[in-house]
Amino acid sequence: MPFHFNIAKKDLLDAISAQQNITNKKGTLAILSNVLLEVRNNEVIFTGTDLEVSLRQIVPAEVFEGGTLTIPSKKLFELVRESGSETINFKEEEKNWIRISAGSSTYRLAGMVSEEFPQFDQYDEQALVDVESDALCDLIDKTLFSIAADRENMYNLTAALLQKREEEGKTVLRMVTSDGHRLSIMNREAAGLAGLDFGQSVLIPRRGVQQMRKFCEELDNCRIGVDQKKLVLQSENSVLVIRLMEGDFPDFENILRSxxxxxxxxxxxxxxxxxxxxxxxxxxxxxxxxxxxxxxxxxxxxxxxxxxxxxxxxxxxxxxxxxxxxxxxxxxxxxxxxxxxxxxxxxxxxxxxxxxxxxxxxxxxxxxxxxxxxxxxxxxxx
CATH class of the missing domain: 3.10.150.10 (DNA Polymerase III, subunit A, domain 2)
Structure with a gap:
């Protein structure tokens, strides 16, 4: 069924801007440059993915008709950013075209059917624990700069190592990064970590770490967990899923001891x-x-x-x-x-x-x- 809804510009811009670093990655599948819109029950669910990082956001809207379609993410972002209207109207027309009305402006944007869009990764909500967002931001800010770039051809160093540790009776998260020429280690205590279970350590790819930082920066708290080789961050209206890397991080403990x-x-x-x-x-x-x-x-x-x-x-x-x-x-x-x-x-x-x-x-x-x-x-x- 063709969708039809009104949505506040600010809410839409916040959602679609957060998708840009995910959907604008150059890839082999054209549909990955699109964002999936699922319109239902007075809300629109926006989903973007590059198969490594996926972001789903729920945005309130005035829905007249429900439906599902994918829309070019970058063009939608540019359109909304330049719009002078506080409310934007979306109406799906024949052959997957979308008519977008914003004040005196009207646009027609070509969409793509959603059947080819990758399924959003499932996860176990029971495995998530509440954690202070500033703790995660602190871990990332102190280590992100020394993750190896992809071009340096050191696959196991193009990720951050995340560990849960017990130190002096306290539970802390430790993030470790290196590009082979330097090493950064950050330990941070945070409430609620006792229930977090992901084994000895996980490897989070560089782009996943960057998206974690963006996800957490305006939150007081979020939920975090690891489920089936995926790291999940959840807020009230958003979910970020990051596929973890396989392999072993180099043994840096010997360096510390020396x-x-x-x-x-x-x-x-x-x-x-x-x-x-x-x-x-x-x-x-x-x-x-x-x-x-x-x-x-x-x-x-x-x-x-x-x-x-x-x-x-x-x-x-x-x-x-x-x-x-x-x-x-x-x-x-x-x-x-x-x-x-x-x-x-x-x-x-x-x-x-x-x-x-x-x-x-x-x-x-x-x-x-x-x-x-x-x-x-x-x-x-x-």
Whole structure:
């Protein structure tokens, strides 16, 4: 039966904008660029999927006739975004055409039948537990930046490892990411985690982690669970389903056990971050290499660019260890410090060839590890 309904622009725009990062992914199936509309009982259910991530949203509407059809997601989003009317009318016509009326404007948009649209993944609602959304956001914000990009050809690192752990009598979630050159670990306690059951760990693909962050950002609480190789997030009117990756995350526990925080320097975070940004102006675009020298209570940062010149910056630190000289990717430090909380950070380095362990007393859940780089002779500063 052809559908016919009115819907508020704001409600429609909120729903369809959330679908854009899912439905606009280039794929082999044309229908995946569409969003499925299921019109019934004074509500419209919007569903988008790329077969890895699926999002379903329930939006209130004034329904005259029910029905089901898929509509191009991007074009619908653009149309609604530019509309000047507070209410938008949808009416399905012959041969899957939809007439959309918004104030004085009228549009005709070609739809596609819903039979070819993938079925929404089923899940067990009983397996979901309530959790504070800001806990999930914190886990993601502190680790998302170090997930390996797909092009880096490290399949098991293009995901975030999520674990449930018992620490000092408390239940915490731990998220771990790495691109092979750095490692980010974030532990976060949250109420309600005791009932969450998904085994030792799960691997959430990068795009799934990004959609989790968007899903949670305006919620106080949500429900989370793992069911049949899927991670599910549920709010009052929306459901996000993410297909989990198979495989094993690299054994990072051995790295943690081999590192020592004894030979550490205390650095003002803001001063360090600003210095890194200045020095990064003169690094090579690919590796962002800087020289990192600790001499007494001084940290000297230098960089060199073959086309533009070189830079040197010096900041005061609290340090009583032996002199150090090593190379690091400047961007890795900048990204870690940008999410780390606290006024002062600890940078622990055992030797000129060891990784740097980054932490803060004011952000006890976070731990960052940056691997060193081999550098040529130091740049010349006039």
């Amino acid at each position: 590192l020592s925080s004894d030979n550490s320097m205390i650095i003002n975070k803001i001063m360090f971050l600003e210095s890194l940004k200045r020095i990064n102006l003169f690094t090579e675009d690919i590796f962002h290499a800087i020289r990192f020298e600790a001499q007494g209570n001084r940290l000297i940062l230098t960089s060199e660019n073959a086309d533009f010149g070189s830079a040197r910056d010096e900041i005061e630190i609290t340090y009583s260890g032996h002199d150090l000289c090593m190379g690091f990717n400047c961007r890795y430090f900048i990204e870690a410090l940008s999410v780390l909380e606290g006024d002062a950070i600890s940078a622990a380095v055992s030797s000129d060839e060891s990784p740097c362990l980054i932490s803060s007393a004011d952000d006890k859940g976070f731990l960052g590890i940056v691997m060193p780089m081999k550098l040529s002779s130091p740049p010349s500063i006039a």
